[in-house]
Amino acid sequence: MMKNLKGLALAGLTASSALFATSALAAEPVEIEYWQYFFDARVTAMEQLIEGFEAENPDITVKMTHFPYADYRTKVAAAIPAGEGPDVVQLFYGWLNDYIAAGLIQPLPVDTFAPSDIDRDFFPMVQAMKKDGAYYALPTAVRSLALFYNQRLFDEAGIEAPPANLDELVEIAQKLTKRDGAGNITQVGITTGMTAQDHHWFREVLVRQFGGTPYDEDYKVVGYNSEAGAAALKFYTDLEKEYGVTASGFMDEPQAAFKAGRAGMHIDGSFRIGSLNAIRGLKWGVAELPTAVDGTKSNYSSYWVNAVTSKAEGEKYEAALKFMSYITSDDAMQIWLDVVGELPAKPSVGMTEANANDPVFGPFIKGLAYARTTIFANESSQRQVLVDMVARTDLEGQSVAESLAIAAEAEQKILDTYYSK
Amino acid sequence: MALYRNLSIRQKQIVWAWTFLAVPVVFYVVIRFYPTGTAIMISFQEWNLLGARTWTGFDNYIKLWNDPVFWKVFRNTFAYLLIGTPLSLVLSFLIAYHLDQVRFMHGFMRMLYFLPFMTSAVAMAWVWRWFYQAVPIGLFNNILAGFGIAQIEFLNSTTNALPAVLAPAVWAGLGFQVIIFMAGIRAIPTSYYEAARIDGVGWWTILTQITLPLLRPTIVFIVVFSSIGFLRIFDHVFNMTTNNPGGPLNATKPMVLMIYDTAFNSFDMGYAAAQTVVLFTILLCVSLIQLRLLRST
Numbered sequence: 001m002m003k004n005l006k007g008l009a010l011a012g013l014t015a016s017s018a019l020f021a022t023s024a025l026a027a028e029p030v031e032i033e034y035w036q037y038f039f040d041a042r043v044t045a046m047e048q049l050i051e052g053f054e055a056e057n058p059d060i061t062v063k064m065t066h067f068p069y070a071d072y073r074t075k076v077a078a079a080i081p082a083g084e085g086p087d088v089v090q091l092f093y094g095w096l097n098d099y100i101a102a103g104l105i106q107p108l109p110v111d112t113f114a115p116s117d118i119d120r121d122f123f124p125m126v127q128a129m130k131k132d133g134a135y136y137a138l139p140t141a142v143r144s145l146a147l148f149y150n151q152r153l154f155d156e157a158g159i160e161a162p163p164a165n166l167d168e169l170v171e172i173a174q175k176l177t178k179r180d181g182a183g184n185i186t187q188v189g190i191t192t193g194m195t196a197q198d199h200h201w202f203r204e205v206l207v208r209q210f211g212g213t214p215y216d217e218d219y220k221v222v223g224y225n226s227e228a229g230a231a232a233l234k235f236y237t238d239l240e241k242e243y244g245v246t247a248s249g250f251m252d253e254p255q256a257a258f259k260a261g262r263a264g265m266h267i268d269g270s271f272r273i274g275s276l277n278a279i280r281g282l283k284w285g286v287a288e289l290p291t292a293v294d295g296t297k298s299n300y301s302s303y304w305v306n307a308v309t310s311k312a313e314g315e316k317y318e319a320a321l322k323f324m325s326y327i328t329s330d331d332a333m334q335i336w337l338d339v340v341g342e343l344p345a346k347p348s349v350g351m352t353e354a355n356a357n358d359p360v361f362g363p364f365i366k367g368l369a370y371a372r373t374t375i376f377a378n379e380s381s382q383r384q385v386l387v388d389m390v391a392r393t394d395l396e397g398q399s400v401a402e403s404l405a406i407a408a409e410a411e412q413k414i415l416d417t418y419y420s421k
Numbered sequence: 422m423a424l425y426r427n428l429s430i431r432q433k434q435i436v437w438a439w440t441f442l443a444v445p446v447v448f449y450v451v452i453r454f455y456p457t458g459t460a461i462m463i464s465f466q467e468w469n470l471l472g473a474r475t476w477t478g479f480d481n482y483i484k485l486w487n488d489p490v491f492w493k494v495f496r497n498t499f500a501y502l503l504i505g506t507p508l509s510l511v512l513s514f515l516i517a518y519h520l521d522q523v524r525f526m527h528g529f530m531r532m533l534y535f536l537p538f539m540t541s542a543v544a545m546a547w548v549w550r551w552f553y554q555a556v557p558i559g560l561f562n563n564i565l566a567g568f569g570i571a572q573i574e575f576l577n578s579t580t581n582a583l584p585a586v587l588a589p590a591v592w593a594g595l596g597f598q599v600i601i602f603m604a605g606i607r608a609i610p611t612s613y614y615e616a617a618r619i620d621g622v623g624w625w626t627i628l629t630q631i632t633l634p635l636l637r638p639t640i641v642f643i644v645v646f647s648s649i650g651f652l653r654i655f656d657h658v659f660n661m662t663t664n665n666p667g668g669p670l671n672a673t674k675p676m677v678l679m680i681y682d683t684a685f686n687s688f689d690m691g692y693a694a695a696q697t698v699v700l701f702t703i704l705l706c707v708s709l710i711q712l713r714l715l716r717s718t
Contacts, residue, residue, distance in 0.1 A: 073688070077471045098688075102471035136616045184556040184566055195664040249577045251558055252550070253664060262557070380686040384665075396578050 030319045031061045033311070034075065035086035036304075038066040041274065044341035046327075052335075060319045079103045080309050086326075087312035087320040093303050094376040096129060096137060105307040109132035112321060120369035121346050125301045125373035137305035138328045141342030144199060144301045144367040147206070147290065148258060148266045148276070151283040153187075162265070162287035166209065166235065167264070169290045173245035176264030187246035190265040192236070197268050198254075199386040201289070204300040204372050206232035209292035220419055225408035230232045234400050237342030237393050248394060257283075269302075270364040273341045288363045301371035303345065337361065343368060377418035385411045447477075457701075464694035471688075473594075481695035482643065491696070493671050494679045498652060500583055501675060502707075505651040509591045510643060511597060516595065517602030531600070538596030546660035549589040550576070553661075576661065579672040586673050592659045594650060600644050605639030645711045652704055653677055676700045 007299045022349055034043060043066055047402070050062045065086070067075050073095070079085025081104075093098060110133070118135055119127060129137045149162050156174055163169040173189025174306035180186050203224070207214045213226025215221060224232070239246045251257035259279050260268035267289065276284060291297050306327055312320040325331060333344035337355065343365055344350040350365045358365075376382055392398040398406075428436065464481055467476040485491050520530060537545065552560040553575035562572045575585040613631050622630075633640075655677040659666055665675025666682060676696065684693035 074470065098469060098471050104467075104471060180556065180566070182566060182569060182571075186557045186573060193664070247555065250555065252554055329682075378687055380682075386664050387668065388670055391665075395577070395669055 004100065007077050010156070015024065018331055029059050029061050030315050031063055032087040032316050032319045032323060033085065034062050034064045034088045034323070035072075036064070036066050036090035037069040039069075041340040045336050049327055049332050050333055052331075053323060056326070057319075057322060061234050062323060075076070076104070077102070077394075080311050082175065083311060085311060086309055087316050088306055088323055089309050090304050090306050091137065093128060093137075093139070093305050093373065094130075094379050096307075097377075099307070100136060102130065103310055105136055107131070107136050107323070108308065108324065110134055112325065113138070121348065123301070123345060123347060123350070123368045123371070124302075125368075125371055128343060128373050128375055129305060134195060135237070137307035138324065139303040139305045139345040140327050140332055141336040141337075141340065142301050142303040142345045143342060143367060144299050144364045144371050145201060145267055145269055145289055146363040146367055147269055147287045148272070149285050149287060150258065150261060150264055151285050152261065153264045154285075162285065163290045165291045165295070167293055170239070170243050170245065173239070173264060174243060177245045185247045187233040188247060188250050188257060188263045190239065191250065191257050191263045191267075192239055192246045192248050193254045194248075194383070194387040194390050196254045196361075198236070198372070199383045200300040200302075201267050202232060202236055202386060203374055205289060206236060206296045208298040208372075209296045210235070211296075217376070220415055221322045222408045222412045222415065225405055230401050230404055233389070233393075233404050237390060240394070248390070270341065270343055272360070273360060280372075286360050286363045288366055297370045299367035299371035301368060301373050303373075335401070375416050381414050385414070460694045460697050464689055464698045466691045468690040469688045470690055474691075477691065480692050481711075484692060485695055485699065490671055490674075490679065494667075494674050494676050495582060497672070497674055498654075498676045498703075501587060501654050502648055502651045504584070504586055505591055505654075506644060506647050509594050509647055510589075510640070512591070512596035513595050513643070514602055517599045517606060518611075520599065521603055521606050531603070534599050535596035537593045540593065542590075542593060542656040543660050545589055545593055546657045550661045553585055565566065577669060579670055582669065582672045584661075585660050586661050587654075589661075590651070590654060593657075594647055598647065601639060601643055602636070605636045609635045641714060645708060648707055648711065649704060652700070652707065655681070676703075 025161070034046070036046060046076055050064060051115060054390060059081045070324065076085065076089060076091070080089075082292055086319060089105070091105075092396075113135055115133060115135055118130075122138070123142060125142070126139060129135050129139075147162060153176055154160075154162075159172055159175060163172050169190065176186065176187065176189040178187035196200070203214045207224045207229050210228040210231040212226045212232065212319060214229075215223050223229075240248060241307055251260060253261070255268060255275075257263040258268075259276065261282060268359070273286075276282065289297070290300055308317070308320045308324060328345070330344075330346065330349045333346060333349040336348070337344055341361075343361065344355070347369070350356065350368060355381060356362055356365050383409050388410075389403050392403040392406070393400060425436070462625050463474070465476060465478060466474045467477045467480070483561050488685070516534060520527070520534070524529060551558065552558075554562065555572055555574070559575075561575070565572060574581060577583050609632065613629065613635075617631060640654075646664050654675050658673050658675055658678055659681075662668055662673055667678045671709050677700070679698065680693050680696045683696060
């Protein structure tokens with residue numbers, strides 16, 4: 001026993017001295033840290049990207065750390081000012097202003113990340129990441145909205161194609177709605193719920209399709225308190241009130257109703273694809289969002305971006321920039337699409353023959369070409385305003401115009417408070 | 422060391438007592454008092470968690486005073502307290518009073534009542550959330566529909582939602598209160614009851630003249646305990662309304678949820694801290710008033 005231990009200790013010593021010897025010989029590698037929030041597929045995809053990056057740049061190693069989403073922002077905020085934490089960080093596009101104001105991230109140098117090149121190469125909504133002539137952050141992948149439909153229910157009702165415009169949407173939804181003897185709805189034609197993705201559909205799609213603009217150019221002034229906005233809200237609330245093709249809160253959550261096969265159509269983001277794939281026996285298809293009756297198209301896109309933090313200096317800064325260009329390259333975007341199912345941020349990858357005609361990803365990718373990104377001051381509060389707007393018409397019997405005016409005022413107040421800082 | 426050696430045994434005991442006491446004292450200072458002090462300080466500042474903190478004086482409190490949502494939430498919080506506490510007090514006493522007289526399967530019955538208290542509030546809230554759904558999935562509405570009765574909007578209603586959220590919270594707390602009440606009932610000396618029976622007194626007189634007066638400390642304890650619980654209600658509300666926390670239209674939002682929302686969705690730490698200070702003050706006042714009642718016995 002004693003002898004064994006001695007042997008083990010000796011072996012350990014030799015091994016460690018060998019280790020020291022080799023590391024002294026090789027050039028000192030630069031280690032940079034990358035942070036993102038924990039989501040299984042994203043972590044797997046990033047591991048693949050890091051592997052590829054390290055193979056290309058043997059003198060750089062990348063250490064990835066991930067946290068539960070709930071702690072993410074707090075950890076980043078505490079770590080960077082303390083000189084700890086990531087050199088390259090992932091953040092939600094809506095947080096950009098806060099991060100810049102707090103000095104947590106630095107602009108990408110214009111010589112390697114020329115704004116004109118990025119303007120040309122990326123989908124247009126990425127321009128929201130440009131401030132004072134320089135980009136601060138870039139996405140690997142983006143998300144957009146599309147219409148999911150239940151193929152089995154479509155076949156059953158004899159519907160051949162998903163709706164192309166809003167009139168057809170109502171018509172088809174009516175055919176798909178079922179009620180029991182007492183008139184209780186048991187299957188909805190289309191799901192609704194401002195708490196899910198519908199607030200994006202309303203803001204960036206419906207308001208524009210009815211001829212309005214949801215905000216001014218900088219997203220600092222609310223613009224939907226108009227005739228167009230009222231028409232859009234009337235259309236939305238009429239789905240339940242007038243046409244009776246939906247019920248808000250039906251089966252608790254819109255996506256739950258769709259997954260259970262109790263909803264004919266469902267508007268949701270590309271991030272839903274993965275969880276729908278996991279439902280056995282559900283036969284579904286994807287179509288582009290219905291256009292306005294006059295053919296106006298619109299879509300909403302959101303994304304997570306990567307940025308170089310203010311902590312990265314010297315050779316770590318150089319390494320961080322290399323890593324940034326690697327994870328925003330065409331190859332990285334294809335990996336992200338294949339592994340995570342999120343859409344490429346560049347037309348050069350997204351609009352390839354294979355991707356754009358993919359039956360599942362295709363409609364989302366096509367939507368990107370005309371998608372807009374809302375610049376939120378506080379997404380959850382601004383969403384709450386729209387949730388309450390619909391709730392007032394639904395629960396308190398308030399008129400569409402009145403409720404819309406209150407919502408516009410409340411949202412304007414949020415924007416004013418935020419931008420006056 | 423010499424200093425210690427010269428102490429008397431009594432003094433040494435005191436030194437050791439303090440040494441051991443120091444551990445929880447330090448723990449409390451670091452874990453409780455320091456953050457409390459910081460929270461009070463932050464309530465006079467503006468801070469979004471990312472940038473620097475700036476002093477703003479009483480701005481957060483003025484904003485709170487003028488915030489209609491705060492007053493709505495304030496009313497909700499007291500609705501939880503004023504409906505929840507008496508309701509759970511009466512229910513738990515009735516159950517304990519009758520359970521005390523049951524001999525058959527007494528232990529099993531007691532366990533049944535105690536079970537909800539041991540269940541995770543999150544799991545319970547989600548099960549009740551399912552109960553409350555509309556047709557075709559909700560349990561209650563399916564039963565109603567089965568009898569041809571119109572559905573009731575439990576959660577999607579500005580009037581029904583608060584009682585609907587409160588019900589499982591009351592139910593969950595019952596088990597504990599029943600046990601405390603039963604212990605209180607058992608602690609009353611049987612000689613009082615024997616004397617009463619010899620005098621030929623009815624059950625109503627026994628209840629109001631013997632049982633209830635002697636249960637006063639138990640009742641005060643349960644009132645204080647459940648009041649604090651209802652003033653701090655959060656998990657039931659949050660889990661039953663996750664899609665629209667505290668909704669619809671803030672109908673179910675309690676103060677703790679507003680604090681959470683302000684701090685971790687709006688990242689307005691100063692404003693959230695000001696709300697915390699107000700909640701702290703309310704809790705302190707309610708507890709002090711109730712303890713004063715206890716002392717008067």
